[in-house]
Amino acid sequence: MVDFKGLETVLWIAQLESFRAAADKLNTTQPAISVRVAQLEDELGTQLFDRSNRALTVTPAGRQVLAYADRLLRLRAEMLHAVADRTHLSGTFKLGVAETVVHTWLPRFLEQVSSTYPKLALEIEVDISTHLRERLLQQKIDLAFLVGPLSAPAVIQRPLCRFPVSFVASPKIKADLKDGSLEEIARWPILTFARNTQPYVQVTELFSDPALPTPRIYASSSLATLIRMALDSLGIAVIPPSIVTVELAAKRLVDLNISPSLPDLQFVAGWLGTPDRRTLEEVVEIAFRAVEGAVDRRAFGAGRLEDIGEPIEAQPL
Secondary structure, three states, X not given: OOOHHHXXXXXXXXXXXXXXXHHHHOOOOHHHHHHHHHHHHHHHOOOOXXXXXXXXXXXXXXXXXXXXXXXXXXXXXXXXXXXXXXXXXXXXXXXXXXXXXXXXXXXXXXXXXHHHOOOEEEEEEEOOHHHHHXXXXXXXXXEEEEEOOOXXXXXXXXXXXXXXXXXXXXXXXXXXXXXXXXXXXXXXXXXXXXOOOHHHHHHHXXXXXXXXXXXXXXXXXXXXHHHXXXXXXXXXXXXXXXXXXXXXXXXXXXXXXXXXXXXXXXXXXXXXXXXOOHHHHHHHHHHHHXXXXXXXXXXXXXXXXXXXXXXXXXXXX
């Protein structure tokens, strides 16, 4: 009898074009994957994959099976989410998160996910958006909160929020500035996100005018490091003020209000259109509510006035 495990297996093999990659995705071994495929082929009396050449290809019969498998697994997912008690849904969920989100609304999101899916285990990777996009396309993570929009056609995405980006420095550095011009700013090291990120590219473009001095740019993938360096007056940070609201409120850091202003960072939720994506879509909905709730509350804890970022109007999934 054809079972859902076998159908899920052939779908992942076809999507990842590899028995080994499908085994990694399904947290099993390659021999186990081969057994599932062989059993399904025996039951159907036909070959689903052509493994005679180096490149794995799907047979004509395999393509028909994949179409039915996709529909059946989607219906199963819809049934489970319509009928099943969410507190009993279990499994491991791999989430990739940009560090700006970690410093703002991620705690509220995790709290709500834990409340909705108490048996769901989360594996969280924190990295720059460029790497998260690659990990998502490689099926190494299930969902990513990262800077968008994403150009990859295979990725489904939903806008979440925007974060303004500003020049932030210690009061000591601000006192040294007379007019806050770019010429003055360039005398100090610029502290910003890692290379290949949107803020880093925007900073280099901002100072690309030959008439301006070339600043020293200290790039780091760790926001905690950038914040520490700014507090120690080692340079001027180009970061979202949302991540240092406590320091700004205490006047340990100040927003320099430099012109021209830099574009906002727009964050999206990105995931792949797999048949079992219904849980992903519900988790994304939780993320959107977490953003809205964080903005409404302006805080995650007593006495903290945090601007979590501007939410983007909700769109249907």
